[in-house]
Amino acid sequence: xxxxxxxxxxxxxxELGVALFLGGLGVLVIVQALxxxxxxxxxxxxxxxxxxxxxxxxxxxxAAFLAVDVxxxxxxxxxxxxxxxxxxxxxxxxxxxxxxxxxxxxxLIEPLGWPVxxxxxxxxxxxxxxxxxxxxxxxxxxxxxxxxxxxxxxxxGIALPVGVLEGIL
Amino acid sequence: xxxxxxxxxxxxxxxxxxxxxxxLLGVLLGTAIGVLPGIGPAMTVALLLPLTRSLxxxxxxIMFAGIYYGGMYGGSTTSILLNTPGESASVVTALEGNxxxxxxxxxxxxxxxxxGSFVAGSIATLLLALVxxxxxxxxxxxxxxxxxxxxxxxxxxxxxxxGSSRVRGLASLALGLTIGLVGIDATSGQxxxxxxxxxxADGIDVVVxxxxxxxxxxxxxxxxxxxxRPVDVIPVGNPRMNRSDWRRSxxxxxxxxxxxxxxxxxxxxxxxxxxxxxxxxxxxxxxxxEEFGHGAIEGVAGPEATNNASAAGGMVPLxxxxxxxxxxxxxxxxxxxxxxxxxxxQLFDNEPELVWxxxxxxxxGNAALLLLNLPLAPVWAKLLRIPRSYLYAGILFFASLGAxxxxxxxFDLLLxxxxxxxxxxxxRYGLPVLPAIIGVxxxxxxxxxxRTALQISxxxxxxxxxxxxxxxxxxxxxxxxxxxxxRLLPRKATVPVLADAVHEIEEAHSHSGTTDAVSVExxxxxxxxxxxxxxxx
Numbered sequence: 001x002x003x004x005x006x007x008x009x010x011x012x013x014x015e016l017g018v019a020l021f022l023g024g025l026g027v028l029v030i031v032q033a034l035x036x037x038x039x040x041x042x043x044x045x046x047x048x049x050x051x052x053x054x055x056x057x058x059x060x061x062x063a064a065f066l067a068v069d070v071x072x073x074x075x076x077x078x079x080x081x082x083x084x085x086x087x088x089x090x091x092x093x094x095x096x097x098x099x100x101x102x103x104x105x106x107x108l109i110e111p112l113g114w115p116v117x118x119x120x121x122x123x124x125x126x127x128x129x130x131x132x133x134x135x136x137x138x139x140x141x142x143x144x145x146x147x148x149x150x151x152x153x154x155x156x157g158i159a160l161p162v163g164v165l166e167g168i169l
Numbered sequence: 170x171x172x173x174x175x176x177x178x179x180x181x182x183x184x185x186x187x188x189x190x191x192x193l194l195g196v197l198l199g200t201a202i203g204v205l206p207g208i209g210p211a212m213t214v215a216l217l218l219p220l221t222r223s224l225x226x227x228x229x230x231i232m233f234a235g236i237y238y239g240g241m242y243g244g245s246t247t248s249i250l251l252n253t254p255g256e257s258a259s260v261v262t263a264l265e266g267n268x269x270x271x272x273x274x275x276x277x278x279x280x281x282x283x284x285g286s287f288v289a290g291s292i293a294t295l296l297l298a299l300v301x302x303x304x305x306x307x308x309x310x311x312x313x314x315x316x317x318x319x320x321x322x323x324x325x326x327x328x329x330x331x332g333s334s335r336v337r338g339l340a341s342l343a344l345g346l347t348i349g350l351v352g353i354d355a356t357s358g359q360x361x362x363x364x365x366x367x368x369x370a371d372g373i374d375v376v377v378x379x380x381x382x383x384x385x386x387x388x389x390x391x392x393x394x395x396x397x398r399p400v401d402v403i404p405v406g407n408p409r410m411n412r413s414d415w416r417r418s419x420x421x422x423x424x425x426x427x428x429x430x431x432x433x434x435x436x437x438x439x440x441x442x443x444x445x446x447x448x449x450x451x452x453x454x455x456x457x458x459e460e461f462g463h464g465a466i467e468g469v470a471g472p473e474a475t476n477n478a479s480a481a482g483g484m485v486p487l488x489x490x491x492x493x494x495x496x497x498x499x500x501x502x503x504x505x506x507x508x509x510x511x512x513x514x515q516l517f518d519n520e521p522e523l524v525w526x527x528x529x530x531x532x533x534g535n536a537a538l539l540l541l542n543l544p545l546a547p548v549w550a551k552l553l554r555i556p557r558s559y560l561y562a563g564i565l566f567f568a569s570l571g572a573x574x575x576x577x578x579x580f581d582l583l584l585x586x587x588x589x590x591x592x593x594x595x596x597r598y599g600l601p602v603l604p605a606i607i608g609v610x611x612x613x614x615x616x617x618x619x620r621t622a623l624q625i626s627x628x629x630x631x632x633x634x635x636x637x638x639x640x641x642x643x644x645x646x647x648x649x650x651x652x653x654x655x656r657l658l659p660r661k662a663t664v665p666v667l668a669d670a671v672h673e674i675e676e677a678h679s680h681s682g683t684t685d686a687v688s689v690e691x692x693x694x695x696x697x698x699x700x701x702x703x704x705x706x
């Protein structure tokens with residue numbers, strides 16, 4: 001009981017962070033807009049700056065309203081779903097492993113090629129999400145990445161990097 | 170007369186063996202992806218967008234018509250068998266559909282959903298073919314200032330969806346508009362919000378934004394809260410209906426079509442309100458009101474028909490004005506523009522083959538849906554058992570593949586992760602995703618209209634005021650101030666069915682947790698209504 005209410009209070013404080021993020025982004029958009037040179041071809045009050053200024057202003061105003069709403073007890077409701085269990089805390093370890101697999105793919109896709117980096121991405125993500133069948137996962141990952149490579153390159157005519165497997169595939 | 174001969178030409182386009190094959194492939198892929206839990210129709214279309222890059226525009230859009238309907242039907246299957254609405258429009262289907270499935274009537278629920286979708290989709294597509302050319306003709310007369318006004322209305326309408334928090338809707342819209350600003354300004358050639366990064370000069374690809382917000386955001390969010398227990402899927406045989414099911418279904422199908430199409434066609438609609446209206450209507454008209462809440466077939470037949478009819482209705486503003494009303498339509502609009510086609514009223518004149526081919530393939534996709542999905546239902550049900558580790562790993566895998574294939578740039582993959590993190594935050598704090606996606610896609614168009622309008626008027630702000638735009642701005646103000654306006658209206662002025670629908674929406678949301686947020690405003694409103702309610706009784 002008490003842990004639930006302290007959880008709600010914790011969300012209240014962190015939700016103020018969302019307002020802060022929106023406000024900060026708004027200020028950034030406004031400053032960037034003011035740094036633009038006024039265009040010579042624009043007529044009247046609307047140039048390249050105007051819309052960014054309005055959007056930045058909207059962000060700042062919304063941030064203020066959101067902060068007021070949170071302070072008055074309004075709460076954003078976390079999104080539910082069939083696979084989502086909202087009773088526990090966020091599982092940051094899983095997230096960190098997923099992000100690592102994702103970034104590995106982004107960094108390796110050009111040097112090693114999609115058939116290798118895509119397999120790393122799938123295998124790493126499945127491992128992060130709790131699959132403990134390393135060999136089966138590896139087979140699925142390789143079949144998926146090589147299969148999609150052939151699908152894109154041969155059937156769809158979209159180039160994907162082949163990397164170290166050049167000449168083999 | 171004109172519409173029918175054009176439609177016949179459209180069928181001639183759509184029925185070439187190649188296009189027909191892509192339409193069927195679209196339905197199959199759309200259903201297969203859409204049925205996977207956690208993947209709604211919008212995410213389905215976004216994930217499959219890269220597959221069509223190498224096709225020509227007409228064939229690609231024909232395939233999308235199949236994906237669109239397939240994805241929606243797949244979503245209903247998930248709702249019925251797993252009680253997991255993939256998007257707000259199928260929340261209602263889950264209400265009665267899942268109860269039916271638990272009572273051993275999954276086959277009947279799937280059948281009435283499939284046949285109802287077919288009936289409603291066919292009638293509504295016919296209405297689309299009849300109405301759209303007329304609307305397009307009228308829309309050609311509409312000037313730049315009017316356009317801008319309608320886009321403002323679309324922005325405000327998506328942020329004010331019933332039952333969710335307006336502040337959070339606006340926050341999401343503003344985030345989307347900000348992402349849409351990134352890149353070189355088309356009029357002046359200046360770089361905005363690019364921070365000197367050359368990859369940002371062309372703006373952020375809409376595929377990256379859509380896949381990031383929907384697919385990566387969803388996968389990360391679910392991964393952080395993964396329910397680690399076996400999934401409980403209700404087994405299903407071949408969908409079939411007996412005589413009494415038919416008798417109880419056909420009227421809700423037709424009524425659902427009548428409710429869904431106009432709501433979808435208004436550029437401020439969406440599918441959530443009409444499906445709830447249909448549910449409430451069926452509950453009132455049913456001879457078996459006691460079955461509602463325990464699996465009444467009318468409660469599946471009506472809303473499912475409404476959902477499909479409003480999807481077809483949503484093609485009216487999409488094709489005639491270039492204004493999407495749902496997340497799925499927004500992604501379709503992105504697909505259209507990615508082929509270098511300018512959406513808007515000229516579309517019917519400039520690209521008749523494309524538009525009518527698309528409309529014809531909506532018919533074909535609809536029919537294919539019925540033919541494929543009734544026999545394949547048990548197969549789709551098996552897909553629901555896919556281990557969650559593979560499902561979400563697969564989503565990340567295909568999201569990365571799609572985002573990379575769009576521009577062959579590893580930078581886009583990092584961008585995808587950043588936008589995915591934004592999607593995660595939005596889910597964590599109850600910011601709805603739809604306004605953001607509409608903001609990203611429609612924002613640049615709206616700015617262009619605004620600036621063209623002002624160049625025509627030589628910079629005079631009065632150039633934005635026309636009789637039509639004044640009317641639209643009045644509606645915008647009304648929508649924005651609705652909570653205040655409602656308090657001033659006499660109690661009797663609110664339509665009882667509508668009030669019921671609002672109540673149902675709030676109830677359903679608090680149960681399923683699909684939405685978005687509870688704000689102070691909504692709470693205050695509930696509190697204010699209570700005394701009124703007791704006065705009435």
